Amino acid sequence: MRLPVIIFSFMLSATLIACGNGNGNGNGGDASSRSASSGAAQEAGLSDFELEHGIGPITSPMTMGDFDIEMAARGQDIFESKCAACHQMENRLVGPPIEGLTERRSPEFLMNMILNPNDMARKHPEGQKMMQEYMMVMPFQNVSENEAREIVEYFRQIDKGL
Ligand code: HEC
Numbered sequence: 001m002r003l004p005v006i007i008f009s010f011m012l013s014a015t016l017i018a019c020g021n022g023n024g025n026g027n028g029g030d031a032s033s034r035s036a037s038s039g040a041a042q043e044a045g046l047s048d049f050e051l052e053h054g055i056g057p058i059t060s061p062m063t064m065g066d067f068d069i070e071m072a073a074r075g076q077d078i079f080e081s082k083c084a085a086c087h088q089m090e091n092r093l094v095g096p097p098i099e100g101l102t103e104r105r106s107p108e109f110l111m112n113m114i115l116n117p118n119d120m121a122r123k124h125p126e127g128q129k130m131m132q133e134y135m136m137v138m139p140f141q142n143v144s145e146n147e148a149r150e151i152v153e154y155f156r157q158i159d160k161g162l
Pocket residue numbers: 078079082083084085086087094095096101105110113114117121127130131132134135136137138139141143151
């Protein structure tokens with residue numbers, strides 16, 4: 001099979017982006033050798049759900065229900081002990097500001113970002129963008145799915161101004 005130069009250079013740049021954090025495993029390019037015309041998401045092998053809601057343990061839509069103040073209070077405690085060193089409400093710190101997150105991202109996306117930051121930074125287009133902007137990969141904070149849900153409830157509280 002002969003690939004036109006143009007496709008080859010596209011694959012090369014995709015490989016460079018995929019390895020942008022310096023510890024890519026260098027085997028980029030194989031996934032895109034079949035179809036050069038599909039979009040970046042298909043190139044990366046992401047489903048529509050993953051593209052919108054992130055890569056990780058959350059693989060189907062969540063039901064959020066009414067705001068739960070006790071759940072949010074537990075989320076706040078966890079946030080303060082495990083996240084506040086890098087995240088402020090209004091301003092960029094080591095990581096992005098928290099305020100407005102629930103308006104910009106789906107709850108499933110936030111959960112996947114909290115639970116699977118490594119794959120998000122390496123394999124998801126939004127995660128890759130953030131990694132380039134913040135120059136690091138957020139370290140997993142050893143939170144359970146339940147704790148991540150409590151943190152998201154706290155984020156909801158912030159954005160509702162409650
Ligand atoms: C050591 C610093 C650090 C800690 C601790 C940390 N984060 Fe992050 N976080 C980051 C960085 C940096 C990013 C940007 C994404 C990237 O580069 O990996 C980020 C991104 C995020 C995002 C995605 C924001 C967006 O715009 O989509 C969420 C959500 C998030 N962090 C939540 C948390 C939560 C919740 C905790 C605690 C359980 C936490 N982070 C702990 C550094 C940190």
